[in-house]
Amino acid sequence: MSAEEAASVYKRLESQDFRVLLGVELGMMSHEFVPLNTIVKYSNLLEEEVNFRLRRLHALNLLKRRSKPFIGFSLNYLGYDCLAINALVKGGYLEALGKPLGIGKESDVYDALGPQGVEVAVKFMRLGRTSFRSTRRARTYVADRRHTSWLYQSRLAAEREFQALKALYKAGVAVPKPIAKNRHAIVMDIIRGAELADYYEIPKPRLVLREILRNLRKAFLKAGIVHSDLSEFNVIIKPDAHIFIIDWPQYVAKDNPRADEYLKKDVENILRYFRRKFNVELELDDALAYVRGTSRTLKVS
Numbered sequence: 001m002s003a004e005e006a007a008s009v010y011k012r013l014e015s016q017d018f019r020v021l022l023g024v025e026l027g028m029m030s031h032e033f034v035p036l037n038t039i040v041k042y043s044n045l046l047e048e049e050v051n052f053r054l055r056r057l058h059a060l061n062l063l064k065r066r067s068k069p070f071i072g073f074s075l076n077y078l079g080y081d082c083l084a085i086n087a088l089v090k091g092g093y094l095e096a097l098g099k100p101l102g103i104g105k106e107s108d109v110y111d112a113l114g115p116q117g118v119e120v121a122v123k124f125m126r127l128g129r130t131s132f133r134s135t136r137r138a139r140t141y142v143a144d145r146r147h148t149s150w151l152y153q154s155r156l157a158a159e160r161e162f163q164a165l166k167a168l169y170k171a172g173v174a175v176p177k178p179i180a181k182n183r184h185a186i187v188m189d190i191i192r193g194a195e196l197a198d199y200y201e202i203p204k205p206r207l208v209l210r211e212i213l214r215n216l217r218k219a220f221l222k223a224g225i226v227h228s229d230l231s232e233f234n235v236i237i238k239p240d241a242h243i244f245i246i247d248w249p250q251y252v253a254k255d256n257p258r259a260d261e262y263l264k265k266d267v268e269n270i271l272r273y274f275r276r277k278f279n280v281e282l283e284l285d286d287a288l289a290y291v292r293g294t295s296r297t298l299k300v301s
Contacts, residue, residue: 003110003124006081007097009060013082019043020053021083024063024073028149033064033072080151081124084185088122093180093187097122101191106157107247111190114179121176121191123161125154125184125249154184157249162186164225164248171222174215174243191246192239196273197232203241205278206300211243212270213298217291219245220263224254230266232273267291 023043027034040050054073057063062079066072075083088094098111107125114120128150158181165178165188176188202208212235219225227234227248234247252259267287274280281301289295 002100003081003085003097003108003122004100006078006085009062009078010082010085012060013086016043016045016049016053017057018083018086019045020050020057021062021075021079023050024075024079025083028074028151031072031074032149033066033074035070035072039073074149075151077124077126077151080154080183081185084124084183087182088180088185088187091180091182094120094122102195104247106249109191112187114187119190120179121188123158123186123188125157125161127154127157151184158184158186160251161247161249164223164251167223168219168225168248171218173218173223173245174211175245175248191236191244193236193244195233196235196237196243199237202237202278205274205280208237208241208243209270209274209280209282209300210298212245213267213287213291215243215245216263216266217293220254220291221293226252226254226256226259226263227266228252228262231269232277235270263291264288 020039020043023039023041024034026042027038031038036047036050036054039054040047043050045053054063057079058065058073062076062082063073064076085094085097092115094112094114095117096113098113101109101111101121106127107123109121109123112120112122162178162181165175165186168175169177176191179187179189181187196202216227216230219227225248227245227250229247229250230245234245236244236246238244252262264284268284271282271284271287274282286295286298290298
């Protein structure tokens with residue numbers, strides 16, 4: 001299932017379809033599969049109309065259906081995508097969805113058009129592609145919640161990343177500017193470039209490493225944020241050879257008891273990659289002192 005499919009189906013939906021999808025979404029707060037009477041209640045439509053719309057939406061592959069011990073419905077990612085796209089269109093943040101910019105384990109990113117044809121990117125969280133156990137272990141924001149659906153976890157991930165991006169962008173960190181969020185979708189500035197991991201060589205790798213560490217320092221000292229999952233796969237090299245650092249939903253706050261541990265892991269990952277790939281040497285202690293703000297200088301050899 002992809003957001004491209006959802007964008008195609010979205011054009012065929014009517015206002016009553018969205019009311020039924022919203023009724024299912026609201027019912028999922030207390031049901032894994034939502035019974036008909038609950039959907040009727042939340043959609044505020046006649047039962048006959050709801051039945052017709054449920055059959056239609058199920059045929060369009062926007063809903064999952066269970067027949068035992070009662071007939072019930074739940075959203076899948078396509079249905080959730082349609083609700084998010086509709087809200088972003090109605091809010092004036094999105095006019096058209098384009099082609100994928102990147103498909104990852106936990107999110108899909110698409111180019112899109114915002115108001116007046118301005119190019120933007122839309123990121124749809126897609127938790128559930130990795131194992132439930134590892135997701136719960138890695139994500140503190142769901143660790144204490146039981147029976148949370150993948151859709152709800154994706155919504156929480158989007159909320160966290162959006163809040164992180166707002167703080168980071170304000171602090172001058174090289175991240176895409178966040179524009180809007182709805183459910184599991186984030187609209188942000190367009191992302192041009194490729195992952196650091198895709199490059200066999202880059203011009204002036206020492207300067208790129210310095211720029212990454214300088215941005216980790218800003219994130220830590222000015223925004224109070226540690227990425228906690230940094231690698232060559234979430235550093236983007238832009239066409240002008242500068243960087244973006246992306247994928248922040250797993251961030252931890254500077255005052256988190258494990259923040260120093262995660263910061264060390266982030267820096268270690270990047271130094272190891274630059275040493276192995278580009279033969280750039282920098283001592284871990286020196287890099288950490290710079291990122292933490294206990295040293296103002298950084299010598300990269």
